[in-house]
Amino acid sequence: MLSGRDRWRVTDAEDDSAIGVTLGTDGLTLASAAAPARVAAPPDTLPLEPEVPTVSLPWGQVQMGDEVTAVATGHDCFAGGTRNGTVAVFELDGTQRWQAKVGTWVLSLHFLGEGLLVGEDDGTLSRLDASGNSVWSVNIPYAHIGWPHWSDQRSRIREITAADIDGDGEREILVSNGDRRLYAFTGSGEQLWKKGVHWGVCIALTPTTYLGKFALFSGVTGPTLGGRVKIHDAQANLVGRLQISGMHSQQIRDVRLFDLTGDGKREIVVARDINSNQLVVCNEDRSLLWKADVGGSPDALAIRSYEGARQVLCGSRCGYVHAFEGATGHHLWFCYLGDEPRLLWPRADGSILAVCPSGSVVFAVGADGGLAGCETLPAPITALLRPGQHRADPSCIPVGTNDGTIHVLEIGER
Numbered sequence: 001m002l003s004g005r006d007r008w009r010v011t012d013a014e015d016d017s018a019i020g021v022t023l024g025t026d027g028l029t030l031a032s033a034a035a036p037a038r039v040a041a042p043p044d045t046l047p048l049e050p051e052v053p054t055v056s057l058p059w060g061q062v063q064m065g066d067e068v069t070a071v072a073t074g075h076d077c078f079a080g081g082t083r084n085g086t087v088a089v090f091e092l093d094g095t096q097r098w099q100a101k102v103g104t105w106v107l108s109l110h111f112l113g114e115g116l117l118v119g120e121d122d123g124t125l126s127r128l129d130a131s132g133n134s135v136w137s138v139n140i141p142y143a144h145i146g147w148p149h150w151s152d153q154r155s156r157i158r159e160i161t162a163a164d165i166d167g168d169g170e171r172e173i174l175v176s177n178g179d180r181r182l183y184a185f186t187g188s189g190e191q192l193w194k195k196g197v198h199w200g201v202c203i204a205l206t207p208t209t210y211l212g213k214f215a216l217f218s219g220v221t222g223p224t225l226g227g228r229v230k231i232h233d234a235q236a237n238l239v240g241r242l243q244i245s246g247m248h249s250q251q252i253r254d255v256r257l258f259d260l261t262g263d264g265k266r267e268i269v270v271a272r273d274i275n276s277n278q279l280v281v282c283n284e285d286r287s288l289l290w291k292a293d294v295g296g297s298p299d300a301l302a303i304r305s306y307e308g309a310r311q312v313l314c315g316s317r318c319g320y321v322h323a324f325e326g327a328t329g330h331h332l333w334f335c336y337l338g339d340e341p342r343l344l345w346p347r348a349d350g351s352i353l354a355v356c357p358s359g360s361v362v363f364a365v366g367a368d369g370g371l372a373g374c375e376t377l378p379a380p381i382t383a384l385l386r387p388g389q390h391r392a393d394p395s396c397i398p399v400g401t402n403d404g405t406i407h408v409l410e411i412g413e414r
Helices: none
Strands: 006-011 018-024 027-030 060-063 068-073 077-082 086-091 096-101 106-112 115-120 124-128 134-139 157-163 172-177 181-185 191-196 202-210 213-220 229-232 238-241 251-258 267-273 279-282 288-292 300-306 309-316 320-325 331-336 343-346 352-356 361-365 371-376 381-383 396-401 405-410
Touching: 068 106, 068 381, 068 396, 068 405, 077 106, 077 396, 077 405, 086 106, 086 115, 106 157, 115 157, 124 157, 124 172, 157 202, 157 213, 172 202, 202 251, 213 251, 213 267, 251 300, 267 300, 279 309, 300 343, 300 352, 309 343
Parallel strands: none
Antiparallel strands: 006 018, 018 027, 060 405, 068 077, 077 086, 086 096, 106 115, 115 124, 124 134, 157 172, 172 181, 181 191, 202 213, 213 229, 229 238, 251 267, 267 279, 279 288, 300 309, 309 320, 320 331, 343 352, 352 361, 361 371, 381 396, 396 405
């Protein structure tokens, strides 16, 4: 207990300066009546959630009746699938074309001509026609593969795409399965081949022409030293990998091909969950063009042309959106959201939408990186367009929620 007031001198041992203080029941106070100059407070840290105005985006809405688990877009329509196996296709204005039912949880969708390919959680792949009638259905049985812990340890159709892989004018169907294999089927459902993947399940399937021949680009989930970008040919042989460091545990989040330098050749843009340099851009010959650190898993990737310049946009799990000059990797700006963006979409007016499922929030970011506003959807987000090809040039932006709603935003002119 302190009794009375005691006087003390506080001395700096290095420069022999001292101030007089009084120690009392209220703590230390200056003995001199003259108070020292006030030291400026350190700048405030960023708030966990920035204060932004609420915006109202021009969403359309359609109802699916159960939690939406998959969405996809066609050239003039979009589709949704649900946990209870409902599948439906809609016009861009929300008018329903048809509705059908499959056996289990819809995990993946892809348009093929006027029909729809449906992948299910039990390994079933189905083709539906333009009216929703079943054309055929095949089930891929689970077959054990070495190092199964790098797979889902069961058969489930994770991703679907389609392309003319052999030049015969007919599009074949390509599937990434949870058993850590790639599959190819004819349009009539006959299996052409299957290929084990080292190591992990393929994501962001992107069929294209590469160096004059068909190639399937994809990322591998890992997490392993082999969680890389793979390039397969029409027979599923591995054409090559990117010439980037693989000596870290990494998971590929997205892959995009785009001419960033304006020389007529497409660069390869890779978003990878790794401890540094999460965003990597390679030349067509797979050599490194530039790389950048975005501070966390790069779960959202987009490319835009803005005021005559090509830019790479990347959203990281630590709550930021970054913009980079496409040709050089020069960091243009960043925007703090305080949430985890999983999909970015550049709009015609230069603004960017950042969809964050963890908070069911859609942020609007200004053309030059300022945070313009946000909108909270009324239910948790459960379905977005898959990475890779589906996000490259969709006809609209569908966002599925667990109350059975698909919120859809028409793109208009970009």
